[in-house]
Amino acid sequence: MKLYHGSNCLFEKIDLTKARDKRDFGKGFYTTTIKEQAVSWAEVIFDRYGGEGKFVYEFTFEINNDLKIKKFAEANKDWLEFVTTNRSIGETQHDFDIVIGPVANDKTNRTIALYIAGIYTAEMALDLLKYNNLNDQVSFHTEKSLSYLTLTWQEKNAN
Numbered sequence: 001m002k003l004y005h006g007s008n009c010l011f012e013k014i015d016l017t018k019a020r021d022k023r024d025f026g027k028g029f030y031t032t033t034i035k036e037q038a039v040s041w042a043e044v045i046f047d048r049y050g051g052e053g054k055f056v057y058e059f060t061f062e063i064n065n066d067l068k069i070k071k072f073a074e075a076n077k078d079w080l081e082f083v084t085t086n087r088s089i090g091e092t093q094h095d096f097d098i099v100i101g102p103v104a105n106d107k108t109n110r111t112i113a114l115y116i117a118g119i120y121t122a123e124m125a126l127d128l129l130k131y132n133n134l135n136d137q138v139s140f141h142t143e144k145s146l147s148y149l150t151l152t153w154q155e156k157n158a159n
Helices: 035-049 077-089 109-116 122-129
Strands: 002-007 029-031 055-061 069-071 098-102 136-140 149-156
Touching (some): 077 109, 077 122
Parallel strands (some): 069 098
Antiparallel strands (some): 002 055, 029 136
């Protein structure tokens, strides 16, 4: 499987201690199967935080039966609760090595924030989210999971 990561810095080794907190699937290293999405992530992160540039990395990943993987096929109530818990509490609120599923992007953040605030019910939030074209994300949460990820190339200022 090919995976892509967008960043504002150059690195040779993934360091989970540098992962940002309160993300959809918890603190971890986030990738996607969509190169264009990784390019967008690099641009957004660089615009928000500055850095060394806009970098896109390509990795190969082989799923292994030794890994504990959680997969969400769609943005359903379980996904919404999982995202809400990880965004609200922070750190990593699960024991999975890898989590795969839809990404809550800038277009969906308002809906999720209103759900977290109790303004929307789960049904209302999910009804609004179904009209968004949600891309995917594959997040790595343990050193064990990272051992199955191999960097194939990196590109600066990718567009």
